[in-house]
Amino acid sequence: MSRYIPNTERERKKMLIEIGCDSEDTLFKNIPEGIRLDRDLNLPGPFTEMELYHYMKKIAEKNITAEKYICFLGAGAYDHYIPSSVNHILGRSEFYTSYTPYQPEISQGTLQAIFEYQTMICELTGMDVANASVYDGATAVAEAANMSCKITRKEEVIVMRTVNPQYRKTLKTYARFKNYEVFEADYQEGTTNLSDLEGLISNKTAAIIVQNPNFFGSLEEIERMTEIKAKYNALLIICVDPISLGLFKSPEKLGADIVVGEGQALGNPLSFGGPYIGFFAAKDKYLRQMPGRIVGQTVDKNGNIGFVLTMQTREQHIRREKASSNICSNQALNALAATAYLTLMGKQGLREVAYQSLQKAHYGYNKLIGTNCFSPGFTKPFFKEFTVRSEIPIDRLNHNLLREGIIGGYDLETDYPELKGFWLVAVTEKRTKGEIDKLAEKVAKTI
Amino acid sequence: MNRKLIFEKSKKGRKGYALPECDVPIQPIEDLIPKEYMKESYPELPEVSEGEMVRHFTALSRLNYGVDTGFYPLGSCTMKYNPKINEDVSRLDGFTAVHPNLPDSAVQGCLELLSKMDIFLSEITGMDRVSLLPAAGAHGELTGLMMMKAYHRNHGEGQRYKIIVPDSAHGTNPASAAMVGYEVVEVKTDSRGNVDVSELQKLMSEEIAGMMLTNPSTLGLFEENICEITDTIHSSGGLVYYDGANLNAIMGITRPGDMGFDIVHLNLHKTFSTPHGGGGPGSGPVGVKRDLVPFLPVPLIENKGGQYICDYDRPLSIGRVKSYFGNFLVIIKAYAYILTMGAEGLRQASETAVLNANYLMHKLKKNYEISYDRTCMHEFVLSGKQQKDKGIAVLDIAKRMIDYGIHPPTVYFPLIVKEAMMFEPTETESLETIDGAAEILMRIAAEAEETPELLKEAPHHTPVARLDEVRAVRKPVLKWHAKNK
Numbered sequence: 008m009s010r011y012i013p014n015t016e017r018e019r020k021k022m023l024i025e026i027g028c029d030s031e032d033t034l035f036k037n038i039p040e041g042i043r044l045d046r047d048l049n050l051p052g053p054f055t056e057m058e059l060y061h062y063m064k065k066i067a068e069k070n071i072t073a074e075k076y077i078c079f080l081g082a083g084a085y086d087h088y089i090p091s092s093v094n095h096i097l098g099r100s101e102f103y104t105s106y107t108p109y110q111p112e113i114s115q116g117t118l119q120a121i122f123e124y125q126t127m128i129c130e131l132t133g134m135d136v137a138n139a140s141v142y143d144g145a146t147a148v149a150e151a152a153n154m155s156c157k158i159t160r161k162e163e164v165i166v167m168r169t170v171n172p173q174y175r176k177t178l179k180t181y182a183r184f185k186n187y188e189v190f191e192a193d194y195q196e197g198t199t200n201l202s203d204l205e206g207l208i209s210n211k212t213a214a215i216i217v218q219n220p221n222f223f224g225s226l227e228e229i230e231r232m233t234e235i236k237a238k239y240n241a242l243l244i245i246c247v248d249p250i251s252l253g254l255f256k257s258p259e260k261l262g263a264d265i266v267v268g269e270g271q272a273l274g275n276p277l278s279f280g281g282p283y284i285g286f287f288a289a290k291d292k293y294l295r296q297m298p299g300r301i302v303g304q305t306v307d308k309n310g311n312i313g314f315v316l317t318m319q320t321r322e323q324h325i326r327r328e329k330a331s332s333n334i335c336s337n338q339a340l341n342a343l344a345a346t347a348y349l350t351l352m353g354k355q356g357l358r359e360v361a362y363q364s365l366q367k368a369h370y371g372y373n374k375l376i377g378t379n380c381f382s383p384g385f386t387k388p389f390f391k392e393f394t395v396r397s398e399i400p401i402d403r404l405n406h407n408l409l410r411e412g413i414i415g416g417y418d419l420e421t422d423y424p425e426l427k428g429f430w431l432v433a434v435t436e437k438r439t440k441g442e443i444d445k446l447a448e449k450v451a452k453t454i
Numbered sequence: 455m456n457r458k459l460i461f462e463k464s465k466k467g468r469k470g471y472a473l474p475e476c477d478v479p480i481q482p483i484e485d486l487i488p489k490e491y492m493k494e495s496y497p498e499l500p501e502v503s504e505g506e507m508v509r510h511f512t513a514l515s516r517l518n519y520g521v522d523t524g525f526y527p528l529g530s531c532t533m534k535y536n537p538k539i540n541e542d543v544s545r546l547d548g549f550t551a552v553h554p555n556l557p558d559s560a561v562q563g564c565l566e567l568l569s570k571m572d573i574f575l576s577e578i579t580g581m582d583r584v585s586l587l588p589a590a591g592a593h594g595e596l597t598g599l600m601m602m603k604a605y606h607r608n609h610g611e612g613q614r615y616k617i618i619v620p621d622s623a624h625g626t627n628p629a630s631a632a633m634v635g636y637e638v639v640e641v642k643t644d645s646r647g648n649v650d651v652s653e654l655q656k657l658m659s660e661e662i663a664g665m666m667l668t669n670p671s672t673l674g675l676f677e678e679n680i681c682e683i684t685d686t687i688h689s690s691g692g693l694v695y696y697d698g699a700n701l702n703a704i705m706g707i708t709r710p711g712d713m714g715f716d717i718v719h720l721n722l723h724k725t726f727s728t729p730h731g732g733g734g735p736g737s738g739p740v741g742v743k744r745d746l747v748p749f750l751p752v753p754l755i756e757n758k759g760g761q762y763i764c765d766y767d768r769p770l771s772i773g774r775v776k777s778y779f780g781n782f783l784v785i786i787k788a789y790a791y792i793l794t795m796g797a798e799g800l801r802q803a804s805e806t807a808v809l810n811a812n813y814l815m816h817k818l819k820k821n822y823e824i825s826y827d828r829t830c831m832h833e834f835v836l837s838g839k840q841q842k843d844k845g846i847a848v849l850d851i852a853k854r855m856i857d858y859g860i861h862p863p864t865v866y867f868p869l870i871v872k873e874a875m876m877f878e879p880t881e882t883e884s885l886e887t888i889d890g891a892a893e894i895l896m897r898i899a900a901e902a903e904e905t906p907e908l909l910k911e912a913p914h915h916t917p918v919a920r921l922d923e924v925r926a927v928r929k930p931v932l933k934w935h936a937k938n939k
Contacts, residue, residue, distance in 0.1 A: 008802060009794070009795055009799040009802060009803065011534075011535055011537060011727075011794075011795075011803075011881075011882050012802060012803065012806050012881050012882060013882070013883070013884035013885075014806060014809075014810075014884060014885055018885045019806070019809060021885075022809055022810075022813045022885065023809065025813065025816065026812050026813055026816040028812070031805050031808075031809060033829075034805070034808045034809060034812060034829055035676075035707055035808070036829065037675070037676040037678050037828070037829060037831075038676055038704075038707065038708050039678070039680065039681060041681065042680070042681065042708050042709075042712045042713050043707065043708050044706060044707060044708055044709060044712070047706065047797040047798065047801070048577055048578060048705075048706050048797040048800065048801070049577050049797070050574055050577060050578075050792060050796060050797045050800070051793060051796070052792065052793040052794060052795060052796030052797070052799070053793070053794060053795055053796030053798070053799050054793045054794055054796075056539050056794075059539060059543065059790055059793055059794055060539065060542070060543060062793070063543040063546065063786075063790060064543075064546060064548070066548070066563040066566060066567055067543075067546040067547070067548025067549050067563055068548055068563065069548075069562045069563030069566065070548050070549070070552045070560070070561050070562070070563040070564055071552070071556060071560040071561065072547055072548060072551035072552055073551045073552075073553055074547040074551040075547075075551075078553060080553050080555050080556065081555075082555050083554075083555070083777065084553060084554050084555065084778075086553070088473075090470075090471060090504070092470075092504050092507060092508050094545075095508065096507075096508065096511040096512070096515075098541075099511070099512065099515035100520055100521075100522040100536075100729075101515040101516060101518040101519070101520045101522070101523060102515050102518060102520070102731070102732055103520070103536070103541075103729045103730075103731050103732070104520030104521040104522045104523075104536050104729045104730070105518050105519060105520040105521075105730065105731075105732045106526070106528055106531055106533060106730045106732070106733070107730070107732070107733040107734075108732065108733065109528075109864075110519075110852070110856065110861065110862055111918070111921050112853070112856055112913050112916035112917070112918055112919070112920065112921070113517075113518065113519035113856055113861070113913075113916060114517075114518055114519065114732075115457075115514070115517035115518070115917050115918060116514035116515050116516065116517040116518035116732075117514075117518055117732035117733065119457070119459070119514055119517070120511070120514055120732075122459070122932075122933070122934070123459060123460050123461070123934070125932060125933050126459075126461065126933040126934045127497075127499060129933045130497040130498050130499060131497050135932075135933075136932050136933070137932075137933070139733065140734070142589035142590065142593060142776055143589070143776055143777045143778075144777060145774070145776050145777040146589070146593075146775075146776050153633075171777075173774060173777045173778070174777070176773055176774035177773075177774045177775060177776055177777070179773060180600065180751075180772055180773035180774055180775055181633075183772075183773070184599075184600050184603060184633070184634040184635060184772075185633060185634070185635060186635050226487070226491055230490075252493075252497065253496070253497075254487075254492060254493060255487075255491050255492060255493060256490075256491060256492065256493055256494075257493070257497075269777070276550040276551065277550065277551055277552060277553050277554065278549065278550050278552070278554075278782055278783050279549065279552040279553075279554050279561065279564045279778070279779060279782040280554030280777060280778025280779045280780075280782055281554075281589070281735070281776075281777070281778055281779065281780055281781040281782045281783070281784075282589070282734075282735030282781040282782075282783060282784060283777065294930070294932075300733065301932060302932070303926040303927075303930050303931055303932050304926070304931040304932075305921050305922045305923065305925045305926035305931070306921070306922055306925065307918045307919040307920060307921050307922065308919050308920065308922075309919055311918050311919070312457075312918075313917075313918035313921045314921075315921050315923050315926050317923065317926040317927055317930065317932075318927060318930065320927075322625075323592070323625040323626050323628075323629035324624075324625035324626075324867075325625070326625075326629070327625050327628040327629060327638075328628035328629060328631060328632040328638045329632070330625070330629040330632070332629070332633070333592045333595065333596060333626050333629035333630040333632075333633050334590070334592055334593075335590065335591065335592045335625075335626050336589075336590035336591060336592070336723065336730070336733060336734040336735070336736040337590070337733055337734045337735075338589075338731075338734045338735045339731050339732040339733030339734045339735075340731030340732060340733075340734065340735060341731075341734075341735060343511075343731075343732070346511075347507065347511055349499050349500075350460055350470065350499070350500050350502060350507045350510070350511075351470035351471050351502075351504060351507050352470070352471050352499065353464075353468075353469065353470060353471070353499045353500055353501045353502065354496050354497065354498065354499045354500075354501055355469065355501070356469065356470070356471040356473070356499075357496075357497070357499060358496055359471075359473055360473070362476070362483075363473060363476045365483070365486060365487070366476055366478055366480055366481065366486075367476070367478050369481060369486050370478035370479065388486065388487050388488060388491065402557070405557070406557075409560065414553060414556065417555055436473060436476075439474075439477055440477040440478045441477075443478065
C-alpha cells in the first residue's frame with residue numbers, strides 16, 4: 008500500500024464487513040460493466056522518494072536557469088531578487104494546505120493576509136478596491152475588458168499594440184467567445200500612436216487598454232489618452248508593472264478606472280511562467296462588477312475585528328450564470344508571496360528596487376550602444392527594459408551569448424514582424440555592474 | 455483582543471531588506487525620466503524588520519486550519535494529504551529559475567515534463583490529448599467550452615447556443631457557460647440521484663451545444679445511465695463535457711473517455727494531491743478526444759524525435775487562454791504524485807477513498823438523513839433536515855465541528871438537497887480519524903437535542919466567533935485606512 012494511504016488490508020476488511028460489503032468491487036457496482044477498465048493504467052512508477060528525487064533532479068538539470076546564467080531576459084517575467092524569508096512564510100503548511108477560506112473562524116490567517124494584500128495593491132495603484140487575485144496578467148487584462156463591457160454595456164475595446172502580445176492574444180480569445188470586438192491601436196517610436204487611437208475610438212468603445220511601462224519598456228503618454236477616452240465615456244484600463252510604482256505616478260493619478268497587472272515580480276520566481284498572479288483593482292463604483300474573491304473586515308458578536316469573504320453575490324457559487332466571472336480558485340499563495348515581499352521591502356525598499364533597476368537599465372543601454380554593435384531602438388523614456396537594434400539576427404546573438412553563460416534579451420520580431428533586429432533587454436536590481444559589463448564585452452566579441 | 459494589521463506595526467525608518475549598493479554610475483533621475491512621470495508621494499507600505507515580518511505572518515498562519523492540521527472532509531474539494539517531496543522537487547532551481555521566454559532548446563526539461571504529463575493524464579482520463587494551460591478548474595471549464603463552441607462553428611453549427619447543466623452542478627459550470635455566451639438549460643435529478651434521462655431527451659434539439667456533467671455527481675453518486683446520457687447528447691449532435699472535480703473516485707477503475715465524454719477538465723489541486731494554497735494556485739488541465747484536438751489552446755507541446763517543441767502553428771486553435779504554459783510548478787507536483795503512486799497506487803487511492811466515504815456514511819446514517827440511500831462513491835451528502843425541524847441549522851452543526859477540531863464539510867451544496875452537508879474523507883485518512891469524526895458527529899447530533907445553544911453559539915474556542923457577514927456587505931471595509939488608527 009502507498010505510504011500516503013494509512014489503512015491496512017486488515018482494517019479495510021473490517022470496514023467492508025461493517026458496511027455489509029463482501030469486497031471492494033461491490034462498492035463500484037453502480038458503474039456499468041461495459042465502461043470498467045479491464046487493465047491497469049499504463050503509467051510508470053511507483054517510485055520511492057529517493058528514486059523520484061533523482062529522476063526529477065535529472066529533468067531539472069536539462070534546463071538553463073537564471074540561477075547559473077546571467078539573465079537579461081524579461082518581456083513579461085522578471086528576475087528580481089526574492090528575500091529568503093518570503094519562501095519561509097510560504098512554507099508554513101497552515102497556509103499552503105488550506106482551502107479557500109469558507110470557514111472564517113479557522114481561516115483568519117489567510118483572510119487577514121488577503122486583506123493586507125488588497126490594501127497594498129490599492130496603495131500601489133491608487134485604486135479604491137482590489138480583489139484577492141486572478142490567474143495572471145493576461146487573464147487580468149481579459150477580465151478587465153469583460154468587466155468594462157458589462158459596466159458600459161458596449162461591445163468594443165481598444166488595446167494598444169504595445170501591450171504584452173500574450174495578453175492581447177488572451178484578450179482576443181476571451182472576447183471572441185464573449186462576443187465583443189477588440190481593435191488594436193498602433194505605435195510609433197515605441198509608444199502608442201495617439202492619432203491612431205483617436206481614429207479608432209468611438210461612442211461604442213467600452214474601454215481602452217494600455218500597458219505602462221509598455222511591452223517595449225517605454226513610458227506611455229497616458230494623460231493624453233485619458234483626455235481622449237473621456238470624450239467617449241470609455242473606461243481606461245492600465246496594465247502596470249508593480250515594481251515601477253515605486254517610482255512612477257500611480258495609475259489613479261493618470262486617470263485609470265481599472266488597474267491590472269502581472270504580480271510575478273513581487274516575490275514569485277520565474278518558474279517557467281507559472282504560477283504567477285494577476286492583480287486587479289478598480290474604483291469603488293465598479294466594485295459590484297469586479298471578478299474574483301474579495302475580503303472584507305467585520306466584527307464578531309463580541310465586537311472583535313475579523314475578516315470574511317464578502318460581496319459574494321457577484322460570484323459563481325451564488326449567482327451561477329449571472330456571476331461577474333467564473334473564477335473560483337485564484338492565486339492565493341502567490342498573493343501571500345506578494346504581501347510578504349511588499350512587507351519586507353516596505354516604502355523605501357520598493358522605491359530602491361525600482362531606482363536600482365532604472366539606473367542599471369540605463370547604464371546597460373549606454374554600455375550596449377557604446378559597443379557600436381547596436382543602434383538605438385526606441386528612444387522614449389524607459390524604466391527597466393529597453394530596445395536596441397542589431398544587424399545580426401537576434402536568435403544567433405542569443406545563441407552565442409548562452410554559450411558565454413548569458414541569457415540575452417527578447418527578440419521582438421517574434422511578435423512584431425516589422426521589428427527585425429530589435430532586441431528587448433531587461434535589467435533588474437539583481438544585475439551587477441560586472442555582469443552588465445560582461446554582457447557588453449561578450450556581445451562585442453560575438454558580433 | 456484585536457490582532458494588529460501589518461500596517462499598524464509599521465514604524466518609520468524600519469527596514470526588512472538589504473540591497474547591495476547600486477554599483478553603476480548614478481545619473482540624475484531627472485536626466486533619465488521627465489519629471490511629470492514621477493511620483494510625488496510614495497505608497498504607504500509597512501516599514502518593519504525582517505523578524506517582525508516573519509513573526510507577523512507566522513502568527514497569521516497559526517490562525518489557519520490546513521490538511522496538515524487535521525481532518526478536512528470538505529466535499530468536492532478532495533483535501534487529501536499534500537506530499538512534502540512534491541513541494542521539494544517543485545522548488546528545484548532547475549524549475550523555479552527557468553525563464554519562460556527562453557528558446558525551446560534551452561528548456562527541454564520543462565517541455566519534456568509537460569509532454570509526459572499530457573500522456574499520463576490522457577491515459578488516466580481516456581482522452582487523446584491534454585492541454586496543461588488552464589490555471590484552475592473554472593479556467594479549464596472555460597477553455598473546454600470555448601473548444602466546444604469552436605468545434606460547432608467549424609462544423610457549420612454555430613446555431614447551437616444552449617448548454618445543459620444538471621441542477622446539482624457546481625456554480626462554476628453555469629458561470630463558465632455564460633462566459634462563452636451559452637445559455638444554460640437545467641436538467642433535473644431523478645429520485646435515485648441520477649440525471650433524469652427522459653427529461654434530458656425532451657430537452658434535446660439543434661440548439662443544444664452539449665452538456666456539462668460531473669461524474670460521480672456532486673451527490674457523490676455514479677451516474678448509472680451515463681452511457682445513455684452521452685448517447686443522447688451525441689445522437690443530436692452535441693458534445694459532452696466532464697467536470698473532473700470528482701475524478702478521485704474512479705482513477706484506474708473507469709475513464710471519462712470510455713464513458714463517452716468529449717472534453718474533460720481535471721483539478722490537479724484536488725485529485726493529484728497538489729496543495730490548495732488557501733485558494734490557489736490550482737491547475738485545471740483540459741483533455742479532448744481526437745476530433746477536438748485541433749481546437750486546443752496554444753501552445754501545445756510536441757515531441758519531434760526526442761526534441762520537444764512548442765507548437766503555435768495551429769490554425770483551428772481557440773488561441774491563448776493565459777500567459778506561457780500553465781501553472782508549471784503545480785503541474786510538477788502532480789507529475790511527482792503520479793510517479794510516486796503508479797497505476798496500482800492511483801487505483802488504490804480511488805478504492806480507498808470510496809471505501810472511506812461509504813464507511814463514514816454508514817456510521818452517520820443513524821443520526822442524519824441520507825437523501826439518496828445507495829452506495830456512494832468518494833463523497834456523500836447528508837441532510838440536516840431532522841435537526842432543522844428542531845431549530846438547528848446545518849451551519850450550527852458545521853460550526854460545532856470546529857470546536858471538536860475538525861474542518862466542516864461543504865454545506866448548503868448541492869442546492870437540490872435541503873440542509874446539505876457534503877463529506878469527502880479522502881483516502882489519506884486513517885480508520886481512527888474517520889471513527890473519531892463519526893463519533894464527534896454523533897455527539898453533535900445528541901447535543902442538538904439536549905443542548906442546542908452549544909451549537910448555535912459555536913464555535914467557542916476560535917480566535918473569532920461567528921462573524922457578521924451582513925455588516926461586511928452593508929458597510930464594506932475592503933482595505934486598511936491610515937485614518938482608522
